[in-house]
Amino acid sequence: MKLYNTLTRTKEEFVPLEEGKVKMYVCGPTVYNYIHIGNARPFIIFDTLRRYLEYRGYDVTYVQNFTDVDDKIIKRGHEEHISPEEVANKYIEEYFEDADGLGIKRANVHPRVTDNIQEIIAFVKELEDKGYAYEVNGDVYFDTKKFEGYGKLSKQNQDDLEAGARIEVNSQKRHPMDFVLWKSKKEGEPGWQSPWGEGRPGWHIECSVMSNRYLGETIDIHAGGQDLAFPHHENEIAQSEAKSGKTFSNYWVHNGYININNEKMSKSKGNFFTVRDISNSYDLEIVRFFMLSAHYRNPVNFSDEMLTQAKTALERLYNAKEKLEFTISNLQESSITEDEKSLAIELDGFRAKFINAMEDDINTADAISVIFELSRFINTNVDEKSSLEFAKKCLDEFNELTSVLNIVNKKNDDMLDEEIENLIQKRVDAKKNKDFKLADDIRQELLDKGIILEDTRQGTKWKRA
Numbered sequence: 001m002k003l004y005n006t007l008t009r010t011k012e013e014f015v016p017l018e019e020g021k022v023k024m025y026v027c028g029p030t031v032y033n034y035i036h037i038g039n040a041r042p043f044i045i046f047d048t049l050r051r052y053l054e055y056r057g058y059d060v061t062y063v064q065n066f067t068d069v070d071d072k073i074i075k076r077g078h079e080e081h082i083s084p085e086e087v088a089n090k091y092i093e094e095y096f097e098d099a100d101g102l103g104i105k106r107a108n109v110h111p112r113v114t115d116n117i118q119e120i121i122a123f124v125k126e127l128e129d130k131g132y133a134y135e136v137n138g139d140v141y142f143d144t145k146k147f148e149g150y151g152k153l154s155k156q157n158q159d160d161l162e163a164g165a166r167i168e169v170n171s172q173k174r175h176p177m178d179f180v181l182w183k184s185k186k187e188g189e190p191g192w193q194s195p196w197g198e199g200r201p202g203w204h205i206e207c208s209v210m211s212n213r214y215l216g217e218t219i220d221i222h223a224g225g226q227d228l229a230f231p232h233h234e235n236e237i238a239q240s241e242a243k244s245g246k247t248f249s250n251y252w253v254h255n256g257y258i259n260i261n262n263e264k265m266s267k268s269k270g271n272f273f274t275v276r277d278i279s280n281s282y283d284l285e286i287v288r289f290f291m292l293s294a295h296y297r298n299p300v301n302f303s304d305e306m307l308t309q310a311k312t313a314l315e316r317l318y319n320a321k322e323k324l325e326f327t328i329s330n331l332q333e334s335s336i337t338e339d340e341k342s343l344a345i346e347l348d349g350f351r352a353k354f355i356n357a358m359e360d361d362i363n364t365a366d367a368i369s370v371i372f373e374l375s376r377f378i379n380t381n382v383d384e385k386s387s388l389e390f391a392k393k394c395l396d397e398f399n400e401l402t403s404v405l406n407i408v409n410k411k412n413d414d415m416l417d418e419e420i421e422n423l424i425q426k427r428v429d430a431k432k433n434k435d436f437k438l439a440d441d442i443r444q445e446l447l448d449k450g451i452i453l454e455d456t457r458q459g460t461k462w463k464r465a
């Protein structure tokens, strides 16, 4: 598989550290509000990368943090007269609700900063002991001049960076690019005891510490939005590599920006949408489908019109799947015919094309095109004269490819409990009337929809497969 590595500005062959295993870290949300549509993009993209790697047989360990101590969280707490912890707890829950709607799988670990304070202190202490960090009045800074590789991700040298740096009034820093690792406690802020007095971590240090703690000193993939590449990821590299003397991450993957109606998203322009806002008008699967319809490195333009288009396109896929399922439900048990054998080879070609697209730097846009081609192929080649074996093969492939992207996965005919109960009653009646054919047909109909029946002395029980 080829992945575009921001570190080298080229598409590189992906080779994991350890065969068959992938260690992946994605920068997570600061939990002071609902996630917005710009946050949603990387979470959807990197969830898809993970799913694809898993589809290809890799054992992926996926870590995504929650920034649960931060100025914005403290401010929100003051506004709402609740503790920063309560703010964070609330928005972590809300994150999961949105993520579930967007079809984003849970990470293996979702570490929180406040659960890693001792690890952060130890990490900063080690940087200080090694001469990469210095303390001024209870604040600890990273000395960027001491780390030779500073600027390697953003491809900027120290002098250019300094020339562009904002002059900070009364700065205690030795050099303009130095950044804070530990901040001394101010009135009304949460704080933890440390060798430098009471305080709290700076932002960048948390990802270095949590990546190191849960994945080790060197990982395979570190990912996030393009806006994080500098300074956040540059600083993560500096901290991690200064401490370990080893490469922090072999691949750096960044997704492009999102515009709203062709303008940069900003609160002041009033074009700021949370995922929750959007979920009032659209099923969030449409948002996922929309995000995957573009290449992840390109900017995307988000608008009502685009979402409506995505909705129509996604519906076409659902319709294709439903039609196929309906055809299958009417077919008798039958093996693949001679004529269908060449079609079956053609069918396999779609899988190969899909994989090719995904292998090329997760080109989900092309992968989705392949799924549309597949649905046209099915439309043309599966009907009431098809063999059941071939029709099922088509459905299996359709489900296999859509499940990698985690789209078209809702059972549109998701049966309500009531419908199931009614059919079970119909089957009980059929058995009483000794109409065993009807009873068996009902059992099969339910089974096709993933409902398993179990006849017990207390009556018929059912469960979803």
Ligand SMILES: [Zn+2]
Binding pocket: 026, 027, 028, 207, 232
């Ligand atoms: Zn991060």
